[in-house]
Amino acid sequence: MRFTTFAAPSRFHRISGFVLPWLWAAAALCATAGLAVGLLHAPTDAQQGDAYRIIFIHVPAAWMSMVLYLALAGWAAVGWVWGVRLASMLARALAPTGLACTALALVTGAFWGKPTWGTWWVWDARLTSELILLLLYGGYLALVESIDDPRRADRAGALLAVVGAINVPIIYFSVRWWNTLHQGASITLGRAPSMADSMLLGMGLMTLAFWAWAFAIVFVRLRAIVLERERDTAWVRALGAGEAAAHRVAAMRGATA
Amino acid sequence: MADWIRWHDIDAFLAMGGYGLYVWGAYGLAAAALGLEGWLAHRRAQRAWRATRLPARRAADA
Numbered sequence: 601m602r603f604t605t606f607a608a609p610s611r612f613h614r615i616s617g618f619v620l621p622w623l624w625a626a627a628a629l630c631a632t633a634g635l636a637v638g639l640l641h642a643p644t645d646a647q648q649g650d651a652y653r654i655i656f657i658h659v660p661a662a663w664m665s666m667v668l669y670l671a672l673a674g675w676a677a678v679g680w681v682w683g684v685r686l687a688s689m690l691a692r693a694l695a696p697t698g699l700a701c702t703a704l705a706l707v708t709g710a711f712w713g714k715p716t717w718g719t720w721w722v723w724d725a726r727l728t729s730e731l732i733l734l735l736l737y738g739g740y741l742a743l744v745e746s747i748d749d750p751r752r753a754d755r756a757g758a759l760l761a762v763v764g765a766i767n768v769p770i771i772y773f774s775v776r777w778w779n780t781l782h783q784g785a786s787i788t789l790g791r792a793p794s795m796a797d798s799m800l801l802g803m804g805l806m807t808l809a810f811w812a813w814a815f816a817i818v819f820v821r822l823r824a825i826v827l828e829r830e831r832d833t834a835w836v837r838a839l840g841a842g843e844a845a846a847h848r849v850a851a852m853r854g855a856t857a
Numbered sequence: 858m859a860d861w862i863r864w865h866d867i868d869a870f871l872a873m874g875g876y877g878l879y880v881w882g883a884y885g886l887a888a889a890a891l892g893l894e895g896w897l898a899h900r901r902a903q904r905a906w907r908a909t910r911l912p913a914r915r916a917a918d919a
Contacts (some may be wrong), residue, residue, distance in 0.1 A: 639870075640861070640862045640863065640864065640870075641861055641862065641863060642863075643863065644863075644874060649874045649875070649876060650873040650874035650875075650876050650880060651873070651874075651876040651879055651880065653873065653880050654879065654880055654883045654884075657883060657884065657887045658883070661887070696894065696897070696898075697894065700890055700891070700893075700894045703890065704886075704887055704890050704891075707883070707886055707890075708883040708886070708887060711879045711880075711882050711883035711886075712879065712883065714879060715876050715879050813891065817894060817895060817898050820898045820899065820902050821898045821901060821902070823902060823905070824898070824901045824902040824904070824905035825905075827905035827906065827908070827909050828905050828908070831908065831909065836909055837912060837913075839909060840909035840910045840911070840912060840913050841912075841913040843906065843909065843910045843913075844910040844913035844914045844917065845913070847910065848917070
């Protein structure tokens, strides 16, 4: 099996169709368990009271915003350098979900900042660099949508995405490099987490839920992009003919019932 | 199960120690954002499927 075996859009379309229901189920299951642990079981924080419970959506959304951008830049670069069509399509499919996670991290952060810091927003290094990430996602989407030729749009988008990737380590290390109002990382490699086990469990489950949800939504969007771009290929025509026939049979059954 | 849940009553749970507006506001906006994101992706997928079926349906109608 070659490296490019799974890069064929037709193969991706078939495999993702089987995987999608499991991803939705995993997202629902992990979100239900995570919300139950986070909102019902986890103890009240000694300093922040119950306002800290925003952490169960804020932190997974913030993590996803950075991970998705790195994935976007990585796949856009693969599509640009090696001309892998599916990689460029994947980069495009990742962008709206990354934008949603970044917006969510900023808005939930504001809802957390008001009761704990006394303000919705402050031009702090962490918040500002996360806002720049939002602008990068928006800029990438605006750029690729403004160019009619998909190949040229992919190349222009890849350049912006790769250059913008420098912002991700800045976001992550901003709380160490600068004196910020935003608290430092509660979970780091090589150090015990500075939070109760049940808080950690709730956050872990919600992070898994966000991962599964992001995979599912990106797969749904990527399948649509694949169909849009491969419309004139034999496999999409065959798929369309099969679907149309199935619809006709279903309609005839409905008419006779 | 009752011991597992930290809240004594539903009012205390909804009040979130006085931070209910912020906590539920954040969760409500998150639910709306994720729901909108899912709906937009689903709508795009539906449109792509319809466009995929179109040539075969036109051929069948002709």
